[in-house]
Amino acid sequence: MxxxxxxxxxxxxxxxxxxxxxxxxxxxxxxxxxxxxxxxxxxxxxxxxxxxxxxxxxxxxxxxxxxxxxxxxxxxxxxxxxxxxxxxxxxxxxxxxxxxxxxxxxxxxxxxxxxxxxxxxxxxxxxxxxxxxxxxxxxxxxxxxRPDNCSVEEIKKMREYGATRVEIGVQILDDEIYKKTARGHKIKDVAEASQRLKDAGFKLGYHIMPGLPYSTIEKDIEKFKMVFDNESFRPDQLKIYPCQIVEDSPLAKMYKRINYKTYTDEEIKKVLARMMEIIPDYCRVMRVMREIPKEKMINGAASTSIRKEVEDELKRKNTSTKEIRIREVGFNKDGLKLDTKLKTIEYDSSGGKEFFLEIVNSDDILFGLLRLRFPKEEIFPELKNCAIVREIHIYGQALNLHEKGKDSQHTGLGKYLMIEAERIANENGYKKLAVISGVGVREYYKKLGYKLEGTYMVKSI
Ligand code: SF4
Known part of the structure; x- marks a missing residue:
């Protein structure tokens, strides 16, 4: 090929x-x-x-x-x-x-x-x-x-709506802190939700909150490592929102009593820099810092340019971060090399196996990706004997459906990745491949030989 x-x-x-x-x-x-x-x-x-x-x-x-x-x-x-x-x-x-x-x-x-x-x-x-x-x-x-609203029935509903991505609040993998911050769920709920959502083909995002009361920088990093070291978690994307004291929140009423202080900008930068180094190739940081207006913050607003400062610092120090967003072609157009190749990363995830397929150039700039999963469980009957494509994404400027491709969109990369996914699934004994497809992409998959089964596009391979 x-x-x-x-x-x-x-x-x-x-x-x-x-x-x-x-x-x-x-x-x-x-x-x-x-x-x-x-x-x-x-x-x-x-x-x-x-x-x-x-x-x-x-x-x-x-x-x-x-x-x-x-x-x-x-x-x-x-x-x-x-x-x-x-x-x-x-x-x-x-x-x-x-x-x-x-x-x-x-x-x-x-x-x-x-x-x-x-x-x-x-x-x-x-x-x-x-x-x-x-x-x-x-x-x-x-x-x-929430992690505790991801039962099979609830996931079925989400598919009925046409959802393809779910973001769950995880904040920190620590039952003690969950209890003290009134989260109302446990680590085990996060692990179970992650498995079910991935098995149903969803792209999974975690919200992470460093600097919570009762945590420390060391604890934040240790628990963040667990997100990727422990195969029960391993999300596809993250939003990292350092804890702030927001007007009207229970924390605003109690922070003095518990002697709580939010992280300073310098501390946030330190935590983020370490987190960015831990994040593997298959994960994308969607956002850092919440957009909470200054007048609503009790502790004063943290700088919103922190992400850029951290990324610039990592580049200056030549520290590698493999995170997806920083490598996307849309953010790396200067001096772009077109010597693209396919890279495949295989990893265990929530009891199943994941294949992360990337089209990258020799500078590791990302043009497209596909997430293929061999699920732990067949969560719905229509997914019986199916491997499942959880995400396919071609990066670069969004194009309208009939526009001719100028960069990586509409230049055949999607089809190429699908053929590769079918090959891997077939070689591993699967006879069918299912795709979690937004309603508006069904036409595209029909052209590739897929048919609607339940809410998934499915093809015999
Ligand atoms: S952070 Fe707010 S909205 Fe989210 S689960 Fe807790 S109470 Fe609900």
Whole structure:
């Protein structure tokens, strides 16, 4: 098999620089069932984990959290800014979606598809069917969730909605700290959720929170190592949000009594630099630092440019970080070499086996990736005897569906990676390959010989 050759000439607005245009919608305010984690703002009039000064929440507030109005407004704004809007990643933020009433959830998701389709549907499955060939397709969907809301039934629901990525709050793998910070779940819930979500093909993100009360820099690093050393965890992506004291949070009322201080900028940088060195090739840091407005912070705002400072420092010291985002072609267009090759990393993960396929050049710049899993358990009947592709992502500027590829998108890299995944699965005795596919990508997989089974695209190999 020949190596794939991406074409040169890359331009990008950053928002869509990773290939797909994100569209964020916010849930109406609702308290979490277990109570309030002590660092959570926990507002009554805004979603529990946000303040009324976060840009997305401010937008949603003016629209009374009406999801249809939110999608309309965001879509128009993205189009005005010149972003391609044929491939949308819908991101649902604001609370534990799986704890909202069932009717609200169905209506919410259906509303998103309906607005993007430009037509009202009778039910969710009709909305999804229309979206398969609509002008604005949902190619990926992310839901924020808690580790203890990932039962098989709940995961089935997430697939019904069309979700492809789940982010769970993990913060620190320490039962003692979970108890003292009122998280309401244990490490074992994180491990179980991770296995089920990966077995169902989801891309899995962890939220990590260094600097919690009762932790130390050493403990944060030790527990962070565990995230990757212990095969029960090993997420695909991370958001690293150092703990802050936010107005109205339980922590704001108790921090003096427990003699708690947040990390200084220097301490945050130290922790982040060490974390970046630990993160393996297969994991992407989506974001560092939460956007909490200065006036809402009791401890004063930490610098929002910390990530860049840490990355620059690592580069200066020539310290390697293998993290995905830093290696993506969209962020590395200067002097780009096109001597691409396929690299495959094999690792154990939550009782299954993962193959992380990357198209990289000789500087390790990443053009595309695919995550193939041999699951631990067949979580749904339609996944019987299936290996599963959990993610396929071609990096570079997002292109509309019929635009000709200028860099790595639409230049055949996706097809190349799928053929490779089919080969690996077949050589390991699997007769079928399933793909967790956003509703808007089903057409693409149909062209590659895949058929819809349950909510997955499946092919005999
Ligand atoms: S689970 Fe998330 S939203 Fe719920 S209280 Fe904890 S931090 Fe806040």
């Amino acid at each position: 020949t190596n794939p050759t991406p074409m040169n000439g890359i331009k990008k607005p950053v928002r869509s620089g990773s290939g797909v245009t994100p569209l964020t919608v916010v849930l109406k305010p609702r308290k979490c069932n277990h109570g309030t984690c002590i660092y959570c703002p926990g507002g009554d009039y805004v979603p529990q984990s946000y303040t009324d000064k976060s840009p997305a929440v401010m937008r949603a507030l003016t629209l009374n959290f009406d999801v249809r109005e939110q999608v309309k407004a965001r879509l128009n704004a993205l189009m005005k800014m010149g972003h391609p809007t044929e491939k949308i990643e819908l991101i649902i933020i604001g609370g534990t979606f799986l704890q909202y009433p069932l009717d609200y959830r169905y209506d919410y998701i259906q509303g998103c598809y309906d607005v993007l389709n430009g037509i009202e549907s009778k039910n969710l499955s009709e909305a999804q069917k229309i979206n398969e060939s609509a002008e604005h397709r949902i190619v990926a969907m992310c839901i924020e969730n």
